Amino acid sequence: MKTYDLALIGFGGVNRTLAEIIATRGDALHSELGFGLRVVAITDLRLGSLVQAEGIDIDMALNIGANETFADHGGSRDTNNEAVIRSCTADIVCEATFTNPDDGEPAVSHVRWALESGKSVCTTNKGPVALRGPELSALAAGNGVHFEFEGAVMSGTPVIRLAKKMFAGLKIDGFEGILNGTSNYVLGRMESGLDLDAAIREAQDLGYAEANPAADIEGYDVRLKVLILANQLLGADITLQDVSCEGISSLTRDDIEQAARKGLRWKLIGSAKRSKNGAVTAGVKAVAVPLAHELAGISGATNAVSFNTDLLGPVMVSGPGAGRVETAYALLSDIIAMHHTSEVPSHA
Numbered sequence: 001m002k003t004y005d006l007a008l009i010g011f012g013g014v015n016r017t018l019a020e021i022i023a024t025r026g027d028a029l030h031s032e033l034g035f036g037l038r039v040v041a042i043t044d045l046r047l048g049s050l051v052q053a054e055g056i057d058i059d060m061a062l063n064i065g066a067n068e069t070f071a072d073h074g075g076s077r078d079t080n081n082e083a084v085i086r087s088c089t090a091d092i093v094c095e096a097t098f099t100n101p102d103d104g105e106p107a108v109s110h111v112r113w114a115l116e117s118g119k120s121v122c123t124t125n126k127g128p129v130a131l132r133g134p135e136l137s138a139l140a141a142g143n144g145v146h147f148e149f150e151g152a153v154m155s156g157t158p159v160i161r162l163a164k165k166m167f168a169g170l171k172i173d174g175f176e177g178i179l180n181g182t183s184n185y186v187l188g189r190m191e192s193g194l195d196l197d198a199a200i201r202e203a204q205d206l207g208y209a210e211a212n213p214a215a216d217i218e219g220y221d222v223r224l225k226v227l228i229l230a231n232q233l234l235g236a237d238i239t240l241q242d243v244s245c246e247g248i249s250s251l252t253r254d255d256i257e258q259a260a261r262k263g264l265r266w267k268l269i270g271s272a273k274r275s276k277n278g279a280v281t282a283g284v285k286a287v288a289v290p291l292a293h294e295l296a297g298i299s300g301a302t303n304a305v306s307f308n309t310d311l312l313g314p315v316m317v318s319g320p321g322a323g324r325v326e327t328a329y330a331l332l333s334d335i336i337a338m339h340h341t342s343e344v345p346s347h348a
Contacts, residue, residue: 001030001034001035001036002034002035002036002339003035003036003037003038004035004036004037004038004091004092004335004339005038005039005040005053005055005089005090005091005092006022006037006038006039006040006041006090006091006092006093006094006335007039007040007041007042007043007084007085007088007090007092007093007094007114007119008039008041008042008043008094008096009043009081009084009085009093009094009095009096009097009110010043010044010095010096010097010098011042011043011044011047011061012044012096012097013324013327014096014124014151014324014327014328014331015042015094015096015328015331016062016324017324017325017327017328018094018096018328018331018332019039019042019058019061019062020058020062020328021328021329021332022037022038022039022058023058023059023062029332033336033339034339035339037335038055039055039056039058039061040052040053040054040055040056040088040089040090041056041084041085041088041089041090042056042061042070043079043081043084044070044079045079046069047064047068047069047070047075048069048070048071048075048076048077048078048079049070049075049076049078049079049080049081049084050070050073050074050075050076051075051084051087051088052074053088053089060073061073081106081109081110081113082109082113085110085113085114085117085119086113086116086117090119091119091120092119092120092121092122092146092335092338093110093111093114093119093120093121093122094121094122094123094331095107095110095111095114095121095122095123095124095125095128096123096124096125096327096331097110097125098125099125099126099127099224100127101126101127101130101215101220101221101223101224101240103127103131104125104127104128104130104131104132105127107123107125107127107128108127108128108131108132108136110128111123111128111132111136111147112136112139115136115139115140115143115145115147116139116143118143118144118145119145120140120145120146120147120148120338121136121140121145121146121147121148122146122148122149122150122151122331122334122335122338123148123149123151123152124149124151124152124155124327124330124331125149125152126152126153126221126224126225126228127224128149129149129152129228130152130224130225130227130228130240131240133149133228133231133232134231134237146337146338146341148334148335148337148338149228149334150330150333150334150337151327151330151331151333151334152225152228153179153225153228153229154179154225154303154305154317154319154320154321155303155319155320155321155322155323155326155327155330156319156320156323156325156326156327156328156329156330156333157303157317157318157319157320157321157326158317158330158333159229159305159317160228160229160232160233161333161337162317163233163307163317164232164233167307167309167315169311170309170310170311170312171309171310171311172233172234172307172308172309173234173273173274173308173309173310174234174271174272174273174274174307174308175229175233175234175271175272175305175306175307175308176269176270176271176295176305176306177229177269177270177271177295177303177304177305177306178267178268178269178270178295178298178302178303178304178305178321179221179222179225179226179270179303179305179321180216180219180221180222180225180268180303180321181208181300181301181302181303181320181321181322182203182208182209182213182216182217182301182322183216183217183219183222183247183248183268184267184268184298184299184300184301184302184303185199185203185206185208185300185301186199186200186203186209186216186217186248187199187248187251187256187266187267187268188299188300189202189203190251190253190256190266191256191260191265191266193253194253195252195253196248196249196251196252196253200213200217208301208322217247217248217249218245218247218249219245219246219247219248219268219270219284219285220245220247222245222268222270222284223240223243223245223270223284224240225270226243226270226271226272226282226283226284227239227240227242227243227282229270229272229305230243230272230280230282233307234272234274234280235280236272236274236280236282238280238282242282243282243283243284244282244283244284244285245283245284245285246283246284246285246286247268247284247286248266248268248286250286251266251286259288262288263290263291264288264289264290264291265288265289265291265296266286266287266288266289267286267287267288267289267295267296267298268284268285268286268287269284269285269286269287269289269295270282270283270284271283271284271285273308294306294314294316295316298318301320301321301322302318302319302320302321303318303319303320303321303322304316304317304318304319305317305318
């Protein structure tokens, strides 16, 4: 039975959780999916790097002490990601570092190094997909490997793969969605009576929002996701500058209350639409939608996308849009897709 060797680039919440899943459910996954998973390389800004072709002791890696690094366990304090990615024996590189919305680095380079060295890649990082997606997909195809990124839009909820595989025969003319759970939670709490700042502080206390919440509140996170969906599912050839963006920071509690009196509810909606001449327009904007609108009932940190199709009309996909377990599952689903799509070079 096949075993896929993995390199985990970034050992924060997502890749750590993937490692936990492998450690706790590895045997069951082996029986259920028809392949095994073995971690042979890990890099992390704090811990350094560890490369062991025979397989890393995952329990050790997960329980490493606060004052320890991988150097204390046969590795290095150095995080030379290029050297590790290019030289390790991994079949698949799992890239889960931070998203850089400006140029996608260093994740773009991580992905490129892996693909150039004949390794498949799965990533939850929006940067490489949004800003260099076509280029990296072409590089993967040219090297006979895979580039998968389901978790870049709605975490573990399979929106990209579902639309590509299950909507065969349908023409998607556009979509609109709630693609950021933090802003959606904040708007819901404002509807309950909090002002914007108080709602943001509550979201931060719950771990939904970062210390600097601008990416969520100003719509920058949704902007990247809209770009990914527009190019991947509508066949658009647009850049980030083509996606207009307005967040929710200008909304007041009075705006929320006035909308409620009119039977409306504010939502931060990312959308794209193909015109009759084939051009695609895309944007992010706070919209007061009627309560009967399919997105009006999406609450809390949940995400949802409604696709406008020619034969079925609107089709909505909804599910978790964040969370370390959900996002780690997205990486696993990418690996499963690679396994089923075509043969991936693997270790016996």
